[in-house]
Amino acid sequence: xxxxxxxxxxxxxxxxxxxxxxxxxxxxxxxxxxxxxxxxxxxxxxxxxxxxxxxxxxxxxxxxxxxxxxxxxxxxxxxxxxxxxxxxxxxxxxxxxxxxxxxxxxxxxxxxxxxxxxxxxxxxxxxxxxxxxxxxxxxxxxxxxxxxxxxxxxxxxxxxxxxxxxxxxxxxxxxxxxxxxxxxxxxxxxxxxxxxxxxxxxxxxxxxxxxxxxxxxxxxxxxxxxxxxxxxxxxxxxxxxxxxxxxxxxxxxxxxxxxxxxxxxxxxxxxxxxxxxxxxxxxxxxxxxxxxxxxxxxxxxxxxxxxxxxxxxxxxxxxxxxxxxxxxxxxxxxxxxxxxxxxxxxxxxxxxxxxxxxxxxxxxxxxxxxxxxxxxxxxxxxxxxxxxxxxxxxxxxxxxxxxxxxxxxxxxxxxxxxxxxxxxxxxxxxxxxxxxxxxxxxxxxxxxxxxxxxxxxxxxxxxxxxxxxxxxxxx
Numbered sequence: 001x002x003x004x005x006x007x008x009x010x011x012x013x014x015x016x017x018x019x020x021x022x023x024x025x026x027x028x029x030x031x032x033x034x035x036x037x038x039x040x041x042x043x044x045x046x047x048x049x050x051x052x053x054x055x056x057x058x059x060x061x062x063x064x065x066x067x068x069x070x071x072x073x074x075x076x077x078x079x080x081x082x083x084x085x086x087x088x089x090x091x092x093x094x095x096x097x098x099x100x101x102x103x104x105x106x107x108x109x110x111x112x113x114x115x116x117x118x119x120x121x122x123x124x125x126x127x128x129x130x131x132x133x134x135x136x137x138x139x140x141x142x143x144x145x146x147x148x149x150x151x152x153x154x155x156x157x158x159x160x161x162x163x164x165x166x167x168x169x170x171x172x173x174x175x176x177x178x179x180x181x182x183x184x185x186x187x188x189x190x191x192x193x194x195x196x197x198x199x200x201x202x203x204x205x206x207x208x209x210x211x212x213x214x215x216x217x218x219x220x221x222x223x224x225x226x227x228x229x230x231x232x233x234x235x236x237x238x239x240x241x242x243x244x245x246x247x248x249x250x251x252x253x254x255x256x257x258x259x260x261x262x263x264x265x266x267x268x269x270x271x272x273x274x275x276x277x278x279x280x281x282x283x284x285x286x287x288x289x290x291x292x293x294x295x296x297x298x299x300x301x302x303x304x305x306x307x308x309x310x311x312x313x314x315x316x317x318x319x320x321x322x323x324x325x326x327x328x329x330x331x332x333x334x335x336x337x338x339x340x341x342x343x344x345x346x347x348x349x350x351x352x353x354x355x356x357x358x359x360x361x362x363x364x365x366x367x368x369x370x371x372x373x374x375x376x377x378x379x380x381x382x383x384x385x386x387x388x389x390x391x392x393x394x395x396x397x398x399x400x401x402x403x404x405x406x407x408x409x410x411x412x413x414x415x416x417x418x419x420x421x422x423x424x425x426x427x428x429x430x431x432x433x434x435x436x437x438x439x440x441x442x443x444x445x446x447x448x449x450x451x452x453x454x455x456x457x458x459x460x461x462x463x464x465x466x467x468x469x470x471x472x473x474x475x
Contacts, residue, residue, distance in 0.1 A: 103200020175428025318362030
């Protein structure tokens with residue numbers, strides 16, 4: 001079967017009877033079985049569930065009543081709940097655990113006849129930028145299997161890039177959708193904070209986390225977003241703002257000239273790969289020729305972004321992960337003889353080194369005597385950065401940066417250097433700090449053969465404009 005980059009193209013063949021939904025599901029199962037041993041993108045395939053859904057969908061097609069996402073094969077990150085299916089967040093702590101309910105995004109996908117094919121590998125509790133901290137081992141980049149696919153949604157990006165599913169859901173806390181999208185040559189969208197319900201997402205840092213899609217086209221991002229976005233009674237942070245018909249509006253002719261602020265430090269910084277900087281300059285020229293206003297704008301705060309993010313995110317993580325103690329939830333060590341030893345051994349054995357590192361850091365910054373100096377100061381700095389970003393977007397429609405300073409790096413090369421790994425998020429954390437929407441668009445191929453993307457960050461609830469500009473500049 002051919003690869004369909006757009007659901008609309010799939011529908012032409014699926015709904016006309018060229019092949020059945022069951023054929024389509026079996027095709028993907030065969031592809032996963034053939035490639036997953038090498039890529040390690042899937043940690044579980046939902047054989048029976050996916051085939052049962054395909055059987056029902058074939059009947060719906062027969063009687064002319066399929067849903068909007070009919071036949072869309074979707075993978076979900078292993079931190080998103082699907083009732084009755086495994087859920088581990090890539091951690092030994094939740095080994096053999098099964099979801100007791102489905103996330104709101106999962107319910108909405110299924111209601112529109114999407115077929116969820118399996119759960120995807122990720123960094124443990126979504127903590128990582130390379131997908132090497134997973135209990136199941138590292139995911140490999142399908143473009144070059146010696147390289148990482150990015151993280152923490154590395155399994156999601158790798159599966160889409162390899163054609164093992166058409167769309168995948170990931171979560172983005174500091175760039176975990178966009179950086180893997182850049183490393184694998186796919187599109188990755190982090191929606192506005194609150195645009196998509198977090199109900200059923202295992203929390204890492206609750207004020208940063210957001211679910212979003214990874215796909216091979218802006219069209220598929222659009223149609224999935226209009227299904228999964230919107231108010232949710234189970235999530236108090238979910239926005240009640242109306243969800244636009246993204247896919248229909250994306251098809252409309254759009255000759256709007258946008259105002260784009262290129263953050264100067266990202267194209268005049270020796271820390272950014274030379275080819276990526278040159279590519280950015282070429283894209284600036286192309287955008288100007290297409291009628292857009294593109295200006296270099298000063299934003300001299302990049303050195304503060306990663307510290308702000310990691311101080312707050314680790315503090316929230318230490319709180320969110322406190323429930324995984326071998327008593328309330330999670331792995332229980334056989335070495336425990338009393339309550340205190342159960343806690344100590346279960347958490348020491350159940351969590352990996354990176355998760356423990358972040359819990360310790362987060363606990364420290366929240367501790368008596370240090371709260372104001374670290375966590376309190378970081379929150380003030382977060383407000384300052386958000387205001388500066390808003391000031392820029394009062395004058396411009398988007399901020400433009402590379403998605404990542406470089407291309408995918410070799411497996412193992414940064415694993416023992418957490419600071420270097422944290423700096424992979426330098427351009428992506430801005431959107432999470434502020435809650436603004438941001439998208440990575442695949443626009444370049446490096447001379448090393450690896451893809452990379454550019455990133456647009458837009459105004460609150462400006463996903464439609466992000467999709468529109470992405471459609472114009474995609475490679």
